Amino acid sequence: MSTVEFVHAYIHRLCRQLGANADAIYNAKTGAWYFSRGASTIEVFLTNVGDNEETGRIFFRCIAPIYTITTNPIRQFELYQKMLELNTRHMGIKLALIPDKQLICVISERDIEGMDYGEFITVITDISYWAGYFETSLKEQFGKP
Template identity: 40%
Template structure:
């Protein structure tokens, strides 16, 4: 079994343990699973890129929208300043601006090499908890 197949099996197992059919969480058009956790939806997908030695590496990536990017430049600056401080505080996560979608997102990712089921579940569940906390905080500070 390839590492990619193993992670897909893990995701199917997680769906079963959550009591939902995988087909209700998986979108074949985006090749992503969508888990709702609190006020957040976690998008989980596998992506392959080449490392510095030009060798392919596959990562599992989870991401969730936290808030809309404000149109006002001053509010944007304050938002970006705030999320940079958050990036330095919460280890294992990064916050990114998805300019084309107009969103600030939280992301967690890991190379799938050697990943076990519990590591994958922890990546998704912890991301969901932080997304739920941080989306509320940022929406209070900067609006929808």
């Protein structure tokens, strides 16, 4: 079994443990699985950094949208500054923008080479926790978007 096939098996195993169907939460158009946990939706997918599967590195990525970007330029600056500060304090995750959707997201990623099921679960669990934490924190500091 290839490393990619192992990750697909991990996704199916997690879905079984959660009582979900991996095929039902998969979107063929985006090539991603969508997990809901609390108020957060976590997009899970594989991405290749390189020309192809043989020459590139494949990463397991998780993205959770947490906050809508304000149109007020002063508040945007304050929000971006806060994001940079948070990125220096927290390991294993990063806050990033999806500009075309005007969203701030929490992102976690890991090279799939050598990743076991425990590490896979840690990435999912961590992003779920941090998405909820940062969503609450940003709303408290900057108000509802």
